[in-house]
Amino acid sequence: MSSTVEEVAGATEATPVARLRGVHIGFGAPGRERPVVRGVELDLVPGRVTALVGESGSGKSLTTLALMGLLPGGARVSAGSVEIDGQDTAGFTDAQWRRLRGPKIAMVFQDPMAALNPSFTVGWQVAETFRRHQGVSHRTARARTIELMRTVGIPDAEHKYHSYPHEFSGGMRQRAMIAMALALEPEVLLADEPTTALDVTVQAQILRLLTTRQAEARMAMLLVSHDLGVVARVAQHVAVMYAGRIVEAGTLDEVYTTPAHPYTRGLLDAMPDPGRPGRLVPIEGQPPAPGHLPAGCAFAPRCRFATEVCRTDDPATLPVPGRGTSTGHVAACHHSARILGTEPEARS
């Protein structure tokens, strides 16, 4: 599998199947929105796993839902564009979205118990995808579903077809969700915290399943997670979100080993690490409430590198200094150069 990863890393020029261009998402009346997502740029490229990392409230789930055309009531894309397969989805009708969801773009949710209907059998729900989109008979849909359930590692699929979601374990439910998402062989797979509710040994199984299928089908995958370890295991590219903005993006190694934004740096330093015992280095303070942002850089009040300019000017997202423009490693910080040049904070 490692050879696939190498190829993918080299093939950065592939055309994205889905892209977000300066996307703003806000709640409230047009013109007076409270911005929750601010100017997100994201390219989802075939064969590549991109991770969107951030803490609760950073806007990562809304960003993902915008790609599915599933923003909750009251929220809307107020600026920028969501493009799928080169098409701008602005003004798409529900019917147009429904034609995309499934064959083109599909999603695995965090909590499969909430995403599956408890009153229908698991098999029926997975088969619905085939009946709806391919117009096939019940019998054909069932045959395809059982085949699919096998490939995602559900043992005894003929019998499990007739089980209800509550009869499945957490790991099996997540496998059923993945089967549903993969049913129509989508080009883009969105996975929002797909393993957060699972135990570590089951989490490892599900991550392996997702990455294997993703690599085989050369899907573009977006993994949303707050878990930096999970991201390190599966993603080739990483985008870090804070207070609605992508504050840093680049390849996994660029972002993890040479972070250029103080928030990324802070997240990595706050992780317990066997190599560095003693006190942890937390990020002081708390993120701003969505829609109540300070002037200037949203991270400035918590940042130990902040200067006067940070409190007045929101930094633009720029290529990280000293990297050359080709790498795609970008950060939104006035002091990236300084941050790259300083050692991790010592632990007392």
Add this chain to the structure above:
Amino acid sequence: MNTAQASVPEAGTALLRIRGLRAGYATRGRSGFGRRRVDAVAGVDLTVHAGQTLCVVGESGCGKSTLARSVVGLLDPFAGSISFGDVDLSAAGRRERHRVARDLQMVFQDPYTSLNPRMRVADVIAEGWHVHRGVLPAGEHAAEVDRLLSLVELDSSYAGRRLHELSGGQCQRVSIARALALRPKLIVCDEAVSALDVSVRAQVLNLLMDLQQELGVAYLFISHDLDVVRHIADEVAVMYLGTIVEHGTAAQVFQNPRHPYTRALLSAAPSIHDRPGGTNESALTGEVPSPAAPPSGCRFRTRCPIAADVCAADVPELRVRGDADHAAACHFAGENPATGS
């Protein structure tokens, strides 16, 4: 007894002793009639030493929460004994248990559900003083609330706020202040930092470690997060399906795991040093069996990569193999030294 100094036992002495504990719940029998006992904790021995941190790790359904609830008296065990200091809790009367309850506090996973959101912070912290009269005269409550708030690094202005106004991390600090109010010798933390974001989790973990240094409080720390456990534990017990499969110091268990389950757990846990396509994942398949129908012999054998016939027949005993104090419950733990993966 009323001063913190007098009640702190010497560090390192046995504070909490759990022997042969069996606890769990009852379900309806197969036919829908009668009751059937399910041992979520099926025979556990553990000792927490004063001023130290014992971490219990395991996945959901391994019985770690049942263990925590039995220790603080929220659940009556089926069998076995729990003694705290020189008091045997299983034999103790109401009064004695009430007295011990002071020294034995708990911090739960989710502060939003374990604390009443409509109470003021000061009332949450002071509640224990109304239950355990004589700890602190009423006139000193307000000053002590301020002191406790500063101990958990919250401003004294928070005393008048209601819990629903606070963030998750702040609420968890209030939970800790409440637990500290009675100057306990042991705090049971059941997944106390699991619901918190990375940076807030670091703040709360630092706080717990600082409080241990300053006050000499011991922790029974229940967690599924191996990174966290590795960071704060003195001793580690690994639980699987109601039994302890490995026990030792943090260094022994993490650097030289002897039980195949511990090894699988360690390699399955994601780390920021992992990379895609890496080979550090365990090949552990399947899921934890139901505690209502555990496998015969070794409870881990259905998922174990090295299981043999003897594992189905004989229950492996948790005993020291190799290093002093480093015990594992595996038939092959002795002849299969850590592969160090």
